[in-house]
Amino acid sequence: MEENTVYVVRSGFGSGKLYESTDMGENWQNISADLPDVPYNDLFIDPVNPDWMFIGGDLGVYHTQDRGISWERTGTGMPFTAVHDFSYYDGPGGRKLRAATHGR
8 A cells, every 4th residue: 555545434324435545635535436325434455455445334344356446245144234343364374354343
């Protein structure tokens, strides 16, 4: 990821859920594309491939492999429940991304 790139995740209803700035916040681009209109809480950017992002919100986890041009739901069998936080592990046994929920 470029050092001048920052993101804002919006936890509310209405247009725009995820914004990207490549100039340290001077200008912003909405990269929410086809994300459902629900609140979102956390963003994880893959450290190996920054075009891959995961966003956690009120309907679970969605991911993009094209830096926000298109999004799709993640997790076969994962319930439609609010995801509040991500935990990333890179060590013996491979890389893992965990989604934290409340009460599930």
